[in-house]
Amino acid sequence: DSGVTQTPKHLITATGQRVTLRCSPRSGDLSVYWYQQSLDQGLQFLIQYYNGEERAKGNILERFSAQQFPDLHSELNLSSLELGDSALYFCASSRTGQGGIQETQYFGPGTRLLVL
Amino acid sequence: SQKIEQNSEALNIQEGKTATLTCNYTNYSPAYLQWYRQDPGRGPVFLLLIRENEKEKRKERLKVTFDTTLKQSLFHITASQPADSATYLCALFGGNLIFGKGTKLSVKP
Numbered sequence: 024d025s026g027v028t029q030t031p032k033h034l035i036t037a038t039g040q041r042v043t044l045r046c047s048p049r050s051g052d053l054s055v056y057w058y059q060q061s062l063d064q065g066l067q068f069l070i071q072y073y074n075g076e077e078r079a080k081g082n083i084l085e086r087f088s089a090q091q092f093p094d095l096h097s098e099l100n101l102s103s104l105e106l107g108d109s110a111l112y113f114c115a116s117s118r119t120g121q122g123g124i125q126e127t128q129y130f131g132p133g134t135r136l137l138v139l
Numbered sequence: 140s141q142k143i144e145q146n147s148e149a150l151n152i153q154e155g156k157t158a159t160l161t162c163n164y165t166n167y168s169p170a171y172l173q174w175y176r177q178d179p180g181r182g183p184v185f186l187l188l189i190r191e192n193e194k195e196k197r198k199e200r201l202k203v204t205f206d207t208t209l210k211q212s213l214f215h216i217t218a219s220q221p222a223d224s225a226t227y228l229c230a231l232f233g234g235n236l237i238f239g240k241g242t243k244l245s246v247k248p
Contacts, residue, residue, distance in 0.1 A: 025182065025184070027182075056235075056236075058238075064240075065228075065238055065239065065240035065241065066183070066228065066238040066241075067238075068235045068236060068237070068238075071235060079234065079235045081235055111180075113182050113183075115182070127173075127185045127188070128185065128236060129185070130182030130183050130184070131182050132181060132182055133180070133181070133182050135180075
């Protein structure tokens with residue numbers, strides 16, 4: 024158990040809909056990362072938050088947004104969903120998330136999203 | 140463009156043998172490289188980190204090498220066991236953590 028929690032575990036929805044994925048980092052970790060994992064693309068970095076502020080952005084679509092709240096939990100919002108958004112979405116956390124520092128990221132169990 | 144490649148999608152070996160997984164990268168100069176293990180339907184779990192000035196790192200039956208000239212890291216599992224069966228991901232820091240697609244290792248009894 025990494026100490027990172029994600030809800031829900033599974034999510035089935037229809038195209039065009041909007042969903043919210045939730046993540047609670049390990050106790051004491053200030054940085055949260057979101058990743059998308061699909062069979063053909065592998066694990067893709069989406070976005071990072073550090074202590075409530077956006078720190079880095081990866082291959083995140085404009086239809087997707089995220090935020091980190093004062094209690095450090097984070098939410099990833101996916102809107103106007105398409106079939107291709109079906110994937111595993113992982114959240115990870117680390118102590119500081121400062122670029123270049125050799126920090127380990129601790130991953131949650133993921134949310135499996137299926138868009139029908 | 141920047142790329143990180145794990146040469147084999149799948150690797151099958153016999154129990155007790157050494158598994159060797161390869162990670163190559165282009166157009167990066169990473170300060171360090173990490174290896175993760177991922178079991179089906181679960182999040183990746185950190186295994187080892189090796190810095191650019193380290194040639195080799197060991198942890199129990201695991202060994203990682205890092206050749207910045209060849210732009211390659213090798214990940215070895217000695218005396219492999221069926222419980223080692225999983226997908227292994229390499230990752231390097233290029234602004235954010237960039238992951239390879241992974242190599243699925245199957246260790247047969």
